[in-house]
Amino acid sequence: MTEKAAPPRARKRDAERSRSAILQAALEEFSEHGHSGARVDRIASRAGVSKPLIYDYFGDKDAIYAAALKEAYVQIREGEGTLQLDMLSPEEAVRALVRFTMDHFRTNPWFISMLNTENLRGGETIRSIRGADEIQSVLVERLRTVLRRGEEAGVFRDGIDPVEFYVFVASLCYFPISNMHTLRAVFHCPVDGPWLEQRAEEAADMLLAYLRA
């Protein structure tokens, strides 16, 4: 391998590295400050690149935002791939799903912040992303299987729509994390890891009671 052969690839690699550094920086910046509060300067310095490079790669602030929003979904969906429900009983699978979701939301705070930001903006951007529905949670599909298995085993009632059930799961895991600051200030909720784990167990109890035949 001569020294000459490397540069083109290194160049390529650098470009890709810059691009993903920007994306990650944008994700952090937008999730910490919202759409209007985010600063292109800060994205640049977080990413360790110059501002013009960002404009070169993405176009304008809205385009960076759109890319960061999509990235938030990509990252969270990637994480979901790790959850295995097949070997668990339907009831244990539901409980595992709830635990996983709560933990996943808590350890990936960008996701919740980005969703909050986007909904605050009226969904303007997600609506304009082609194929937004393809980033639907894989969990919904797995959940569909779990529900059918439970139904077939006679432990869950039938007629439960997996999307709507997933909305329940998400609701119960999203809100206490998304609203942690106001819950702390107004209700003195001790929002932290253990408290959220406890919430997850209770939520699972509730969801299972609801599913029970």
Added chain:
Amino acid sequence: MTEKAAPPRARKRDAERSRSAILQAALEEFSEHGHSGARVDRIASRAGVSKPLIYDYFGDKDAIYAAALKEAYVQIREGEGTLQLDMLSPEEAVRALVRFTMDHFRTNPWFISMLNTENLRGGETIRSIRGADEIQSVLVERLRTVLRRGEEAGVFRDGIDPVEFYVFVASLCYFPISNMHTLRAVFHCPVDGPWLEQRAEEAADMLLAYLRA
């Protein structure tokens, strides 16, 4: 209903009127655009006053925001006063609470937007509002009574904490409204009045199943 005894107020040069017009305008502006996206100019023209008047009354943009956030809580708490749960059975009372909460959130969209905005900002402002915990929902107290009545009647199990139960109620009502835009785009949820009402019924079913002894 008697007329207020006060003399017919002039429309102009009425400090009280100006102040509350600004507050309402600020509430709308901040909830539509978030903290950084809000424009003092727009608050002024929405309120029908000049910008300097706003600065005179409130100080700076952050102070306007703080006042608007508090106002959001005040308004939502005022609305809660109308819900009567005493004459209903414990089970019906829980169902009524859920229906009311969903409807209340839906018809007072400023509240959810302001909470989202504030949580996105890390709760910086709510933390600095003295007596923030005094704006706790009156619903929690009413719920406490309902839970005790149900427990005494043997229909609810004991040991349910009213705050934590209220967090479940709020979670289930908040999320589908707060996240309506992403739910529509990603899961094709038909988020509208009827769908939300249906969600409320299902949520009530679930909560009751959880409470059942």
Added chain:
Amino acid sequence: MTEKAAPPRARKRDAERSRSAILQAALEEFSEHGHSGARVDRIASRAGVSKPLIYDYFGDKDAIYAAALKEAYVQIREGEGTLQLDMLSPEEAVRALVRFTMDHFRTNPWFISMLNTENLRGGETIRSIRGADEIQSVLVERLRTVLRRGEEAGVFRDGIDPVEFYVFVASLCYFPISNMHTLRAVFHCPVDGPWLEQRAEEAADMLLAYLRA
């Protein structure tokens, strides 16, 4: 004296009191903040009156400034009336004049600040004050007498112009007070009462050496 009889006079007195309170407040404000730095709001609150009253009495900010500048001269000239030089020997009279001037400047800091402010503005206002030259220091006249007495007594040389000599006196007393802050910071001069008194004695020595035949 009936109660009815009083009001007109009280009114009159109040108006005058208001006017002079405003003038004094303006003098303080302009001398502390300069022409552009002065705030009409602060003049109003210092004077304990409302802003419209100030505009009623004086017209606009420049007019207030002009009145304050004139007032500065009036006040300093009033103080000068107390200095008696007739009973002193010519040499003692010169020394007394220097001591008095230094002390007078130090204890009437508004005067120096107003002069500084006005000169910074290019003298725009003093030039437009009719009869500005009538507020010339009475000290110049008294000094003229002292110089003549000294000359006649053979202790001072002749041909000393009282105005130009007064400029020397003023220079030596003005500068260390006017520039006290930069002298402290740059030359570490311990500018305070005793130091200034010492400067006055040295200045008097110097001026007398210059006058000596």
Added chain:
Amino acid sequence: MTEKAAPPRARKRDAERSRSAILQAALEEFSEHGHSGARVDRIASRAGVSKPLIYDYFGDKDAIYAAALKEAYVQIREGEGTLQLDMLSPEEAVRALVRFTMDHFRTNPWFISMLNTENLRGGETIRSIRGADEIQSVLVERLRTVLRRGEEAGVFRDGIDPVEFYVFVASLCYFPISNMHTLRAVFHCPVDGPWLEQRAEEAADMLLAYLRA
């Protein structure tokens, strides 16, 4: 005199040039209008740059002011380097110093205006400039030498502090220039080049009479 070795600089996109253009423009603006009266807009157009560039380089208006104040000292001190006193007799050296100081103040009007402005502000800024005492006049050191030479030659008395003597010199040169507008209006002093030169000669006479053994 050789040409500077540097390559011909471009007129645009030269940070060093922009920075110093801003500094010079700020010096002019602040000395003509004082701290509050100065306008960042005008500094920008005087310097031929845009406003944001100024904020980029300096931070805020106060920081520009501080930089301009320091620049005023730097420029005046640079000018002082040209005065040679070593080859003159002690008496001629004192006279030369006075002539030079008067002329230097007159031909560098920014300096006096900046000092006046800063003292009007209570020295707030000079106090916060680190190492403000390092911009002490080099003249004080040269004067120290002159005084010692005079003393050794038996023509000056001993015990004269160079700083305090320099304060006399500065006083006598500063005041008639700093206060030229009020002196003209109130005392009809014909303040101009020749008059000031005459004042310098008289001041030198006085200072020498004071120094004489």
Added chain:
DNA sequence: AATGAATGAGTTTTCATTCAT
């Protein structure tokens, strides 16, 4: 004689975006 309420016209400051290399 007096003032609380209100504002037009600035002024400072910020920020997304582009230029020139």
Added chain:
DNA sequence: TATGAATGAAAACTCATTCAT
């Protein structure tokens, strides 16, 4: 591929001044 230098447009905030009573 990359960036230091620069800016137009707009945002927050201020202040002398006037209105209406």
